[in-house]
Amino acid sequence: MVGLDAWGEATLERGVLPLQDPAAGPEDAVRDLACALGLVEGAVLARDPTGAPLRLFQVQGDGRCVDLAPLDDPEAVALFTDEFGALWADAV
Numbered sequence: 001m002v003g004l005d006a007w008g009e010a011t012l013e014r015g016v017l018p019l020q021d022p023a024a025g026p027e028d029a030v031r032d033l034a035c036a037l038g039l040v041e042g043a044v045l046a047r048d049p050t051g052a053p054l055r056l057f058q059v060q061g062d063g064r065c066v067d068l069a070p071l072d073d074p075e076a077v078a079l080f081t082d083e084f085g086a087l088w089a090d091a092v
Contacts, residue, residue, distance in 0.1 A: 003047040004033045005084055006059075026054060027068055034059045034066050044068075045080055053077050 003016045004026070017029040026046035034044060040061050046054045056077045057068045071077070 003049065003051065004030060005045040005047070006033055006037055006039055007043050007045075007080075007084055007087065027057075027070070030057050030059075030068060031066055034061075034068075039066070043080055043084075045077070045084060053081055056080050 003014070005014050015033055017033060030044045030046055033039075034042075039059055042059050044057045044059055046057065048054050056071045056073075058071060060067050060069065
């Protein structure tokens with residue numbers, strides 16, 4: 001299982017999805033969530049079951065296809081986590 005926070009232009013969503021192949025990482029689950037939400041451009045933070053961030057993905061696409069550009073920069077993940085946490089606090 002992987003927890004996903006998706007933050008897009010008009011979408012603020014949190015969900016938990018099973019990984020088809022845990023060894024493959026969260027890319028497929030992130031892509032599935034982004035497509036299900038219609039997220040064309042935004043950011044997705046993948047977390048492990050403990051809630052610790054795994055990877056930050058930038059979603060880019062043209063509405064038909066979503067490409068993921070993984071960012072493994074711990075500083076970028078930390079900044080996104082802080083900003084996303086503030087958005088979630090405001091949204092709930």
